[in-house]
Amino acid sequence: MAQHTLTVALAGNPNSGKTSVFNKLTGARQSVGNYPGITVDRKEGHFHWKGREVRVIDLPGTYSLTAASPEELIARNVILEEKPDLVINVIDASNLERNLYLTMQLMELGVNMILAMNMWDVTERRRLKTDLVELESILGLPTVKTVGSRGRGITDLKDAIVEHKGVHTSSPWVKGAPSPVKKAVNVLSAELACVNKQHCEWKAIKLLEGDSEVESQEDESIKEFANRLASHLETTRGISSGMLIARARYKFIEELIKQVVARPVSTSISRSDRIDAIVTNKYAGIPIFLVMMYLVFSFTFTLGEPLMGYMEQLFEFVGNTVSGFWPAGSDSMLRALIVEGVIGGVGGVLIFLPNIFLLFLAIALLEDSGYMARVAFIMDALMKKLGLHGKSFVPLLVGFGCTIPAILATRTLENRNDRFTTLMVAPLMSCGARFPIYMMIIPAFFPDAWRAPLVWMIYFTGIVLSIAVARFLRKRVFKGEETPFVMELPSYHLPTPVSILRHTWDRAGEYVKKAGTVILAISIVLWVLSSFPKKTEFSTGYDAQIAALEASVMPIETKTDSITTIENARQAEVFSHTITGRLGKFFEPAMKPLGFDWRVTTALLAATAAKEVFVSQMGVVFAVGEADEDSSTLREKLRENYTPLQGIAMMLFALISAPCVATIVATKKETESWKWAMIQLSGLTILAYIITLIVYQVGKLVI
Numbered sequence: 001m002a003q004h005t006l007t008v009a010l011a012g013n014p015n016s017g018k019t020s021v022f023n024k025l026t027g028a029r030q031s032v033g034n035y036p037g038i039t040v041d042r043k044e045g046h047f048h049w050k051g052r053e054v055r056v057i058d059l060p061g062t063y064s065l066t067a068a069s070p071e072e073l074i075a076r077n078v079i080l081e082e083k084p085d086l087v088i089n090v091i092d093a094s095n096l097e098r099n100l101y102l103t104m105q106l107m108e109l110g111v112n113m114i115l116a117m118n119m120w121d122v123t124e125r126r127r128l129k130t131d132l133v134e135l136e137s138i139l140g141l142p143t144v145k146t147v148g149s150r151g152r153g154i155t156d157l158k159d160a161i162v163e164h165k166g167v168h169t170s171s172p173w174v175k176g177a178p179s180p181v182k183k184a185v186n187v188l189s190a191e192l193a194c195v196n197k198q199h200c201e202w203k204a205i206k207l208l209e210g211d212s213e214v215e216s217q218e219d220e221s222i223k224e225f226a227n228r229l230a231s232h233l234e235t236t237r238g239i240s241s242g243m244l245i246a247r248a249r250y251k252f253i254e255e256l257i258k259q260v261v262a263r264p265v266s267t268s269i270s271r272s273d274r275i276d277a278i279v280t281n282k283y284a285g286i287p288i289f290l291v292m293m294y295l296v297f298s299f300t301f302t303l304g305e306p307l308m309g310y311m312e313q314l315f316e317f318v319g320n321t322v323s324g325f326w327p328a329g330s331d332s333m334l335r336a337l338i339v340e341g342v343i344g345g346v347g348g349v350l351i352f353l354p355n356i357f358l359l360f361l362a363i364a365l366l367e368d369s370g371y372m373a374r375v376a377f378i379m380d381a382l383m384k385k386l387g388l389h390g391k392s393f394v395p396l397l398v399g400f401g402c403t404i405p406a407i408l409a410t411r412t413l414e415n416r417n418d419r420f421t422t423l424m425v426a427p428l429m430s431c432g433a434r435f436p437i438y439m440m441i442i443p444a445f446f447p448d449a450w451r452a453p454l455v456w457m458i459y460f461t462g463i464v465l466s467i468a469v470a471r472f473l474r475k476r477v478f479k480g481e482e483t484p485f486v487m488e489l490p491s492y493h494l495p496t497p498v499s500i501l502r503h504t505w506d507r508a509g510e511y512v513k514k515a516g517t518v519i520l521a522i523s524i525v526l527w528v529l530s531s532f533p534k535k536t537e538f539s540t541g542y543d544a545q546i547a548a549l550e551a552s553v554m555p556i557e558t559k560t561d562s563i564t565t566i567e568n569a570r571q572a573e574v575f576s577h578t579i580t581g582r583l584g585k586f587f588e589p590a591m592k593p594l595g596f597d598w599r600v601t602t603a604l605l606a607a608t609a610a611k612e613v614f615v616s617q618m619g620v621v622f623a624v625g626e627a628d629e630d631s632s633t634l635r636e637k638l639r640e641n642y643t644p645l646q647g648i649a650m651m652l653f654a655l656i657s658a659p660c661v662a663t664i665v666a667t668k669k670e671t672e673s674w675k676w677a678m679i680q681l682s683g684l685t686i687l688a689y690i691i692t693l694i695v696y697q698v699g700k701l702v703i
């Protein structure tokens with residue numbers, strides 16, 4: 001009798017090598033489609049082995065199995081609903097701690113599972129000794145060593161698949177969880193209706209985690225009971241039940257790793273070690289990091305500057321072309337909306353795409369080569385001296401890209417005090433959205449040679465401030481004992497162009513997407529607020545003055561200068577009549593001591609929606625009410641209207657002040673209270689105010 005087809009699902013973290021293993025297992029026999037109703041790739045393939053037909057489903061790569069993202073929901077729904085005979089958890093064996101978090105959650109589902117210990121070559125190169133016999137006996141799961149990229153271990157994996165006996169997993173961490181958590185899981189799972197004991201336990205865990213999908217399938221009474229248990233846990237332990245469960249999983253993983261992974265004993269000095277001897281040197285480490293940062297910025301400037309010029313010309317051309325669709329001198333509202341609001345706003349942000357791309361490219365290079373891990377290691381020593389947790393610096397480094405993932409990444413810190421300290425200061429790491437602000441201001445005021453050093457200074461200021469504030473918070477607010485931390489240093493490797501480009505493209509793509517959606521919407525709203533009410537009667541006869549000048553006899557330069565002055569005055573009058581103009585005027589007295597006029601003030605206010613908006617709003621502010629269309633670029637206008645010191649003040653304020661709305665929401669979510677979000681918001685704004693005030697006032701005296 002023919003045996004039925006085995007169905008196998010591949011699960012694993014992104015970049016664990018899942019697709020490589022899938023391709024090696026199935027060869028060319030695969031089909032790609034989408035999951036029903038959703039545009040996430042569904043890849044299926046099959047192979048024959050030892051007389052069995054095996055169907056393989058490649059699940060989306062995820063770090064977790066919550067209902068938070070479509071990928072995670074798909075991964076677990078395929079497992080729960082299609083009931084594959086076997087799950088193969090593809091693990092990056094060189095990164096066990098992170099990868100096992102998903103393993104814990106897969107085990108909770110009570111499936112048959114094999115662990116494919118992928119990237120085994122990397123663990124060998126790094127001389128990480130992983131005791132697989134011990135790992136198998138603790139988890140009760142078979143393991144197979146694989147190297148997906150080269151197909152090593154694939155026949156063993158096929159053997160393991162067809163020979164699998166079928167042992168259902170359970171949630172191993174529950175036993176060692178704090179007893180209130182364990183009790184809550186047990187009490188709740190006893191109340192649930194399900195197919196087997198493990199399924200009950202899984203549902204109980206999900207309900208305690210507040211999983212919306214599982215909640216929606218339960219009765220009101222069960223939901224109420226689960227909520228009561230969860231809030232009881234929360235009041236007795238001081239943190240949410242979801243967080244308690246996440247910690248219990250990590251705790252188990254930590255213990256497991258202690259038993260299974262032996263750190264390499266140095267026998268010979270590898271190339272990585274030789275590099276590390278210099279790069280992580282006690283004295284040279286930090287200076288080298290600072291030099292690296294400097295190189296990154298001079299790279300983004302030297303290569304980015306001409307490209308930015310082209311982008312500027314491109315958007316100017318687009319603006320003029322669109323403008324030309326209307327008869328000359330027309331004051332069409334639509335024309336103004338499109339040219340000033342949309343092209344001025346979104347274009348203003350997109351001009352900096354080349355710089356952003358180069359910045360992210362440089363960061364991806366540093367990350368993929370393994371250097372960023374060294375930075376965290378170097379900072380660890382410094383942070384410890386300051387009474388901070390070394391691991392804090394890992395999420396902070398993420399903040400160079402975007403603050404929100406940095407805040408999410410603080411979850412890796414087990415100690416609440418460390419975690420809160422770190423997420424409160426995360427916005428001080430200068431994120432990618434602030435980069436366009438520097439790119440707009442610095443070239444407007446400073447000569448070539450100063451540019452890279454200035455951005456470097458800004459980033460450096462952010463880092464120093466984050467450390468200083470963190471130290472203050474840890475000593476005064478989030479007091480308490482410290483937890484030790486041992487860091488794993490991955491070995492260096494030459495990053496592959498494909499993965500570098502993919503990382504860069506992902507992030508730059510985010511930037512473009514944001515420009516086309518959020519920034520577009522905000523630009524339109526701000527354009528309306530910056531254009532109305534319209535000013536019709538002026539305090540003086542600007543037109544007459546200009547006409548008189550045109551007719552007069554004087555050197556051509558003096559003439560154009562005088563005309564520009566009058567035009568600027570008229571434009572200022574037009575703008576100050578509008579809603580944002582009035583708002584800016586209202587706040588101007590408070591911002592004046594920082595060197596900000598009402599125009600900068602409106603842009604700073606608007607930038608709380610998203611930092612890039614500072615750039616687009618400055619564009620709108622200087623475009624609205626403009627008389628002639630062959631206008632000078634925004635940077636020229638900045639130069640006409642402000643001093644370099646004011647430029648520095650703007651950058652400083654943008655760096656330190658209240659992060660964008662999305663960050664505040666992320667902080668609220670992660671701390672589970674509005675209180676900390678509001679403290680972060682106001683604290684950083686006050687800090688920005690004080691520092692900018694000092695710099696501007698002192699600067700005025702000195703210069």
Ligand code: GDP
Binds near residue numbers: 012016119147
């Ligand atoms: P996925 O995101 O989990 O689907 O991972 P991919 O299969 O796309 O692999 C991510 C990267 O890791 C690719 O560059 C692969 O070539 C590489 N890779 C996959 N498996 C291994 C392995 O076992 N060893 C090494 N050194 N690299 C691997």
Ligand code: MG
Binds near residue numbers: 019061
């Ligand atoms: Mg993949």
